[in-house]
Amino acid sequence: MLLSELSNNDIARVTDFSKVHIVIQKRLRQLGIKQDCEVCLIRKLPFGGPCMLESSGQCISLRLDEARLIEVQKK
Amino acid sequence: MTAQQIALIGNPNTGKTCLFNALTGSYQYVGNWSGVTVEKKVGYLRNQQGTLIDLPGIYSVNPISADEAVVTDFLIQEDCASFVNIVDASQLKRNLHVTIQLLERGKNLIVGLNMIDVAKKRGAVIDSARLQETLGVPVVPIIARTEQGIDQLNQQLKKSKSTTNDVLSLYYGTIIERAIQEMEEELAPLPIKVSKRWIALQFLDGNQHVEKLLDSEENFDVFENIREKAEQKLKKEQRVASLTQHIHDTRESYIEKLVQNSVVVNTSRTNNWTEKIDSIVTNKFLGIPIFLLLMYVMFMLTFDWLGFPLSDLLDAFIAGPITFVLENTLELIGASTFIQSLILDGIVAGVGGVLVFVPQIFVLFFCLSLLEDSGYMARVTIVMDRLMQTIGLNGKSFIPLIIGFGCNVPGVMAARSIEQPKDRLVTMMMTPFMSCSARLPVYALFAGAFFASNQALVVLSLYVLGIVVALILAKFLSSTTFKEQKSLFIMELPPYRLPQWRTLWRATWEKGKGFIRKAGTYIFGGSVLIWFLSYAGPSGLAVEMDESYLAMIGGVIAPIFEPLGFGTWQASAALLTGVLAKEIVVSTMSIIYFVPEMELQSFLSDQFTPLIAYGFMAFILLYIPCLATVAAVRKETHSRKWTFLSIVYGFVSAYVLVFVIYQVGKLLGY
Numbered sequence: 001m002l003l004s005e006l007s008n009n010d011i012a013r014v015t016d017f018s019k020v021h022i023v024i025q026k027r028l029r030q031l032g033i034k035q036d037c038e039v040c041l042i043r044k045l046p047f048g049g050p051c052m053l054e055s056s057g058q059c060i061s062l063r064l065d066e067a068r069l070i071e072v073q074k075k
Numbered sequence: 076m077t078a079q080q081i082a083l084i085g086n087p088n089t090g091k092t093c094l095f096n097a098l099t100g101s102y103q104y105v106g107n108w109s110g111v112t113v114e115k116k117v118g119y120l121r122n123q124q125g126t127l128i129d130l131p132g133i134y135s136v137n138p139i140s141a142d143e144a145v146v147t148d149f150l151i152q153e154d155c156a157s158f159v160n161i162v163d164a165s166q167l168k169r170n171l172h173v174t175i176q177l178l179e180r181g182k183n184l185i186v187g188l189n190m191i192d193v194a195k196k197r198g199a200v201i202d203s204a205r206l207q208e209t210l211g212v213p214v215v216p217i218i219a220r221t222e223q224g225i226d227q228l229n230q231q232l233k234k235s236k237s238t239t240n241d242v243l244s245l246y247y248g249t250i251i252e253r254a255i256q257e258m259e260e261e262l263a264p265l266p267i268k269v270s271k272r273w274i275a276l277q278f279l280d281g282n283q284h285v286e287k288l289l290d291s292e293e294n295f296d297v298f299e300n301i302r303e304k305a306e307q308k309l310k311k312e313q314r315v316a317s318l319t320q321h322i323h324d325t326r327e328s329y330i331e332k333l334v335q336n337s338v339v340v341n342t343s344r345t346n347n348w349t350e351k352i353d354s355i356v357t358n359k360f361l362g363i364p365i366f367l368l369l370m371y372v373m374f375m376l377t378f379d380w381l382g383f384p385l386s387d388l389l390d391a392f393i394a395g396p397i398t399f400v401l402e403n404t405l406e407l408i409g410a411s412t413f414i415q416s417l418i419l420d421g422i423v424a425g426v427g428g429v430l431v432f433v434p435q436i437f438v439l440f441f442c443l444s445l446l447e448d449s450g451y452m453a454r455v456t457i458v459m460d461r462l463m464q465t466i467g468l469n470g471k472s473f474i475p476l477i478i479g480f481g482c483n484v485p486g487v488m489a490a491r492s493i494e495q496p497k498d499r500l501v502t503m504m505m506t507p508f509m510s511c512s513a514r515l516p517v518y519a520l521f522a523g524a525f526f527a528s529n530q531a532l533v534v535l536s537l538y539v540l541g542i543v544v545a546l547i548l549a550k551f552l553s554s555t556t557f558k559e560q561k562s563l564f565i566m567e568l569p570p571y572r573l574p575q576w577r578t579l580w581r582a583t584w585e586k587g588k589g590f591i592r593k594a595g596t597y598i599f600g601g602s603v604l605i606w607f608l609s610y611a612g613p614s615g616l617a618v619e620m621d622e623s624y625l626a627m628i629g630g631v632i633a634p635i636f637e638p639l640g641f642g643t644w645q646a647s648a649a650l651l652t653g654v655l656a657k658e659i660v661v662s663t664m665s666i667i668y669f670v671p672e673m674e675l676q677s678f679l680s681d682q683f684t685p686l687i688a689y690g691f692m693a694f695i696l697l698y699i700p701c702l703a704t705v706a707a708v709r710k711e712t713h714s715r716k717w718t719f720l721s722i723v724y725g726f727v728s729a730y731v732l733v734f735v736i737y738q739v740g741k742l743l744g745y
Contacts, residue, residue: 030134049461
């Protein structure tokens with residue numbers, strides 16, 4: 001499933017984020033996101049605003065558009 | 076003895092500037108979000124000879140945004156520097172990526188393991204001796220905020236040698252190693268100051284600034300060939316997505332091992348109260364209202380509840396006792412009328428007219444510092460991102476805009492941390508429309524004179540006006556010039572920190588000091604000049620004001636402003652001088668009508684109607700960015716065209732808008 005389809009507080013494993021815009025992909029990698037790493041969707045902001053993720057103790061915010069391009073497997 | 080040069084380097088928001096301030100005893104801007112420091116800053120070390128350089132934070136030596144590029148260029152060009160790598164102990168793994176890249180460049184490095192207290196709270200205990208052994212460079216645990224471990228770091232700095240040929244050589248596998256070797260052979264004759272292996276690796280990693288360095292070499296296509304070949308081979312033989320990916324993975328697995336050996340993790344739990352605050356301030360329904368409420372409170376504190384009464388007190392003090400003492404002293408020492416006029420009508424009126432607003436400006440800066448230090452700034456970006464997306468920008472643009480309320484110059488600079496060049500440029504065009512602290516005296520003066528009963532509301536409407544015009548301009552730019560370019564958004568949200576009083580006070584003072592300094596230099600000089608122009612005329616000195624040079628100069632451009640309602644030479648002269656710095660408008664007015672600020676208000680009501688006064692304030696807000704802001708835009712855009720456009724956009728929008736306000740207002744009978 002897609003990262004954007006998770007509900008609040010769902011924990012999932014990232015399986016593929018190669019479709020995301022290259023700049024965002026680079027930043028995600030720099031922030032420690034990689035294949036098979038665990039992320040938790042904290043919440044989505046209203047009106048299709050960005051979503052907040054938690055991964056190994058840090059909080060990252062990402063647009064829903066980008067979250068729609070990240071494949072995850074729900075735990 | 077040659078002076079030592081040491082640079083601070085590391086991930087964003089890890090406390091580099093905090094440490095810089097502790098080591099140098101100076102003060103640079105600190106805050107709690109990624110990208111506070113956007114340029115290289117130099118200070119002198121407290122204890123020993125040498126200079127300390129503060130660099131912007133980087134996630135990698137391979138840069139994405141403009142502030143990160145500053146660091147890459149520094150690493151390529153400076154060969155003498157030794158480094159202190161600040162590592163956030165609570166995010167060890169990803170911080171070590173920068174450490175590895177620095178060690179590959181040279182082992183003239185000390186690791187400052189910062190925020191060990193935060194890490195401990197999260198249940199991670201780091202064996203720094205073990206880490207030191209494996210990395211082969213000194214590792215000093217510190218807590219920069221409370222200055223713990225600074226002495227040990229200082230001792231290490233004294234011992235450190237700035238030159239060493241020792242580097243860390245990770246093994247990247249046969250394919251990449253061969254490519255590196257080939258690159259090194261090609262690079263051998265070139266006059267490159269730093270490790271050639273490092274240059275080769277960064278090139279293979281796709282570092283554009285290293286590419287630029289090699290771009291001018293005739294064998295550039297040989298380099299590209301080597302990279303291309305290696306990537307193809309890697310893809311075919313090992314099924315890796317890209318060179319970059321493989322290089323990253325190699326480092327990652329090295330770090331993985333490193334961390335396993337030197338970190339004991341007890342329980343891993345993120346801090347709870349950050350999550351609790353976030354559940355409120357980024358709440359579905361409350362997020363935007365809370366942001367607006369905070370802005371409103373900040374505004375009311377400045378203009379109504381706290382700042383305004385304080386400014387009034389100061390005004391009474393300057394207009395009363397100070398002027399009285401000065402008058403008598405001048406009388407006593409028998410100063411000529413020329414000197415008396417210069418001091419009382421020129422300097423006291425001009426500089427004093429601006430200085431009375433210092434309390435309000437300090438209140439404003441205190442509120443801004445509180446926002447910056449707490450960590451809320453990063454939350455603003457996500458709360459506002461959806462709105463900014465509709466005008467083709469991203470939430471990060473809001474940081475420069477909020478900083479712009481203090482002063483537009485650091486606002487323009489702050490745009491550096493925005494990744495997309497187009498988003499950054501548009502943000503720089505928007506920032507001059509923010510009502511900075513220099514506009515505050517103008518608003519306070521006019522609103523006090525004409526809208527005494529609902530002063531705060533009128534000023535608030537001007538703040539909002541500035542934002543609305545900026546948003547419209549952004550929408551216009553992103554749907555015309557930059558139609559094709561998508562905006563991007565990704566933001567790291569740091570944990571909240573309880574702001575420290577010491578830091579807050581320091582930050583407020585440093586910002587406010589700039590305003591006072593401006594009053595002592597620019598505004599002092601401007602006041603003297605304006606006073607002289609109003610004192611002298613073609614027929615000699617001490618002429619009637621209407622016969623002065625100032626009246627002549629103002630009179631020439633006055634007709635332009637006739638359709639806007641303020642076509643007098645006085646208003647034109649004030650606008651002209653306001654280009655220098657917007658506070659000077661108040662000084663000029665004080666001098667022209669040569670009455671103290673308190674009486675100036677009643678005097679002005681004879682010259683302006685409320686409608687014209689409102690139009691005049693709106694015009695001051697928008698018309699032309701002050702000289703310092705224009706210079707900042709020029710420096711940051713590297714483009715004459717965009718600098719010129721930012722002036723044009725300002726002037727045209729000011730003229731059109733005030734024309735409409737005045738004409739419509741007149742029709743409605745105001």
